[in-house]
Amino acid sequence: MYRTQVEPGWSLDAWRGRARAALAIGVAPEDLQWDGDAQQGLALGAPLPDAPEAGAQLLVPARFMDLASAVLCHRDTGRHGLLYRLLWRIVKGERRLLDRATDPDVVAASTLAAAVRRDSHKMKAFVRFRQIEEGEEAYVAWFEPDHWILDRVAPFFAKRFAGMRWAILTPYRSVRWDGAVLTFGPGGVRADAPADDAREDLWRTYYANIFNPARLNPTMMRQEMPQKYWKGLPEAALLPSLMREAGSRVRDMAEREAQAPRRKIPARHTAPSPVDTGGLVAARAQAADCRRCPLWEPATQTVWGEGPEDARLMFIGEQPGDAEDLTGRPFVGPAGALLDRAFADAGIDRAAAYLTNAVKHFRFEQRGKVRLHKRPDSGHVRACHTWLQRELATVRPDTVVCLGATAASAVFGTGFKHTQERGRWHTLGNGVRAMATVHPAWVLRQPAAARESAYRVLVADLAAVSSGVNEPTRVNVRSQ
Numbered sequence: 001m002y003r004t005q006v007e008p009g010w011s012l013d014a015w016r017g018r019a020r021a022a023l024a025i026g027v028a029p030e031d032l033q034w035d036g037d038a039q040q041g042l043a044l045g046a047p048l049p050d051a052p053e054a055g056a057q058l059l060v061p062a063r064f065m066d067l068a069s070a071v072l073c074h075r076d077t078g079r080h081g082l083l084y085r086l087l088w089r090i091v092k093g094e095r096r097l098l099d100r101a102t103d104p105d106v107v108a109a110s111t112l113a114a115a116v117r118r119d120s121h122k123m124k125a126f127v128r129f130r131q132i133e134e135g136e137e138a139y140v141a142w143f144e145p146d147h148w149i150l151d152r153v154a155p156f157f158a159k160r161f162a163g164m165r166w167a168i169l170t171p172y173r174s175v176r177w178d179g180a181v182l183t184f185g186p187g188g189v190r191a192d193a194p195a196d197d198a199r200e201d202l203w204r205t206y207y208a209n210i211f212n213p214a215r216l217n218p219t220m221m222r223q224e225m226p227q228k229y230w231k232g233l234p235e236a237a238l239l240p241s242l243m244r245e246a247g248s249r250v251r252d253m254a255e256r257e258a259q260a261p262r263r264k265i266p267a268r269h270t271a272p273s274p275v276d277t278g279g280l281v282a283a284r285a286q287a288a289d290c291r292r293c294p295l296w297e298p299a300t301q302t303v304w305g306e307g308p309e310d311a312r313l314m315f316i317g318e319q320p321g322d323a324e325d326l327t328g329r330p331f332v333g334p335a336g337a338l339l340d341r342a343f344a345d346a347g348i349d350r351a352a353a354y355l356t357n358a359v360k361h362f363r364f365e366q367r368g369k370v371r372l373h374k375r376p377d378s379g380h381v382r383a384c385h386t387w388l389q390r391e392l393a394t395v396r397p398d399t400v401v402c403l404g405a406t407a408a409s410a411v412f413g414t415g416f417k418h419t420q421e422r423g424r425w426h427t428l429g430n431g432v433r434a435m436a437t438v439h440p441a442w443v444l445r446q447p448a449a450a451r452e453s454a455y456r457v458l459v460a461d462l463a464a465v466s467s468g469v470n471e472p473t474r475v476n477v478r479s480q
Contacts, residue, residue, distance in 0.1 A: 001045030002027050005035040006080055010073045010148035012065070019084050020058065021050055029088050034080035060090055063098050070113035073148045082108055119146045123153050126229045129166055130194040139166040142193035142232060150175055154182050163327030169193050180337045207235040213246035214253060280309055283390045287360060293383035295361035295376070300325045305356025305391050313353040313465070314397040315339075316388070318406040318439060319376050325362035330355045335441040339403075342440065342455070346462035354395050358410035359384045373441075381410050392432075400432055401465055404439030412436070423461045437461035 002022065006015045022032050033045055068083050076082075086105050090097050100106055122145075129139035150168065154175045157168065167176040169188040176183045230236035284304040290296060303320035306329055323333030331339055343350050359380050364371040388410060392400070402408040405418040411434060412426065418436055426434050438458050446454045 001031050001033065002048040003033040003035060003045045004048035006072075008148075009080070010151060012069045012072055015068070015072055015080060015083065018048065018080075019087055021048055022084065023058065023088070023091060025049070029081065029085040032081070032084060034078075034084070058091060060087065061095070061098060064090060067098070067109055067113055069152070070116045071109050073116045073152055074112040075147050076112055079112060082112075116147050116149060116152075120149050120153050122226075122229065123149060124156055126225070126233060127157070127168060128232055128234060129161075129164070132194055137165065139164055140193045141166070141168045142188075142190055143168060143170055144228075144232075145170055148172065151184065154184075158182055159323065160326065162323035163329050163332040179332070180340070204234055204238055208238055208242065211238075211242050213242070213249040216243060216246045218243060280305070280391065280394050283387065283394065287387050290360070290383075290387070292386070293361075293380050295359070295363050295380055298364070299361040301328050302360050303328055303330055303357065303362070304360065304387075305354055306330050307354030307356075307395075308352065309354075309395060311352060311354035311395055312398045313348070313401070314392070314395055314399070315353055315355045315401045315403060316407040316411060317355070317357045317403045318441075319357050319359035319380075320362045321373060321441070322362065322364070322371050325364075325371075330357055334444060335439070338440040338443060338455070342459050342462055345459045347466045348462055354391070354397065356388070356391055358388055358407045360387055376406060378409075378414065381406060385410060397432060399465060400428070400434040401462075402434065402436040404442060405436075407439075408436040423464070435461065435465060 004018045004022070006018055008014065018034075027048070031045075032048070064086065068087075071079050071083055082105060086097065086109060089105070097103065098106060123143055127141045127143050129141045132138050132140055150170055150173045154168070154177075157166070158177050161177070163179070165177065165179055167174060169192055171189070172187040174185045174188055176185065225233075230239070284302075287304060288302045290302065296302070299320075303324045307314075317331065317335075320330065321333045321335060323336070324330055330336070340350060359376045361380075361384075362371075363374045363376045363380065365374045366372075400411060402411050408416050408418050411428070416436070422436050422438065424435065428434050438454070438461070440458060443451060443454045443458055
């Protein structure tokens with residue numbers, strides 16, 4: 001008889017290490033006590049030794065690892081032993097065990113996994129961030145999950161709210177996002193998170209106006225939004241009165257005179273004139289209504305440039321990504337995080353530079369729930385050229401850096417050969433010096449073995465920009 005422990009109990013890597021150690025010396029499931037199992041409260045048996053470093057590789061179905069990662073987050077104290085029993089059976093010859101939908105162990109594990117996935121879905125739906133004052137904008141949310149799901153769900157919030165600085169507190173664990181890295185810490189209490197903030201009055205007003213009394217189904221509503229979550233939802237305070245008044249509001253709707261339908265999507269129109277009538281603020285407002293190409297329709301919003309209006313250094317990328325489209329800010333996603341790192345290594349202050357994109361809307365291809373980046377074509381670049389010219393004419397930088405081939409073609413023209421001329425200085429028609437380098441997203445797309453060398457290419461070009469070296473001995477005059 002052996003005993004072992006998984007710490008933390010929801011960690012797939014920790015459980016896998018203990019399971020591999022047990023398999024390495026042939027410990028049967030009935031001879032292994034997992035500390036914390038309800039049926040084995042007494043500490044019996046010898047401690048399980050560590051697995052040998054050069055043990056035989058175990059091949060198990062990917063479905064099992066997906067199942068295990070969910071089951072481990074459940075609060076059931078017998079989950080470690082259940083998973084080891086499944087693993088033992090698979091390794092010992094039952095390779096298609098998970099296909100047996102009626103097997104008791106498979107049923108038990110599937111039930112635990114379903115509960116964890118349901119709890120994860122509820123967390124994504126019912127977490128509410130409240131603003132706190134800490135110099136810069138920051139947000140905190142309180143949530144009480146049924147299971148150990150914070151580590152599982154935190155990456156979703158990091159992607160969904162990439163441009164925010166936020167923290168989520170739970171009774172057992174907390175997580176903080178600083179814009180680049182997730183940091184986990186100890187749990188807290190409800191009083192550690194703000195109970196309200198100034199924006200919730202606006203949210204309650206919006207919720208009350210979109211509430212449709214004709215579609216009210218209290219039973220279904222409580223099933224999808226259980227009342228135990230209501231205490232964390234600002235709109236929940238409105239529900240009793242909205243439900244009480246639903247009947248009279250439906251009668252009013254039935255008696256109201258019919259109105260002609262209105263277009264939900266604004267009609268296409270030509271973009272406003274690029275004449276400067278108020279600097280970047282006015283230009284940004286006008287660009288929000290731009291309909292010069294079809295990219296505005298599926299995108300969340302126009303993503304305008306960001307930085308000082310008198311910046312001496314301007315960086316131009318290709319187009320917004322998923323995180324930028326959701327936040328409305330340029331370079332806040334994974335490519336932006338890598339660019340920030342490159343800036344730091346090259347000695348460039350991002351806050352002193354102006355960052356923008358050649359195309360102001362996110363072009364993507366929908367794959368299930370994921371939006372995959374799709375390169376904009378020349379028509380999209382031409383349609384947005386008005387806004388790029390407006391930014392260049394208003395900021396009037398001394399130096400322009402094009403990140404990637406699309407940005408280079410927007411600035412230097414379609415004949416520019418990015419591969420051959422990357423890292424070389426050029427002079428634009430108005431005397432501004434300009435350089436093209438690689439886009440940080442290109443660095444991220446490289447195979448792991450080549451990524452560091454690709455990153456060094458980007459940093460070397462940015463270092464030349466920072467120091468002002470490699471000024472052109474031959475001036476290439478190009479129009480913007």
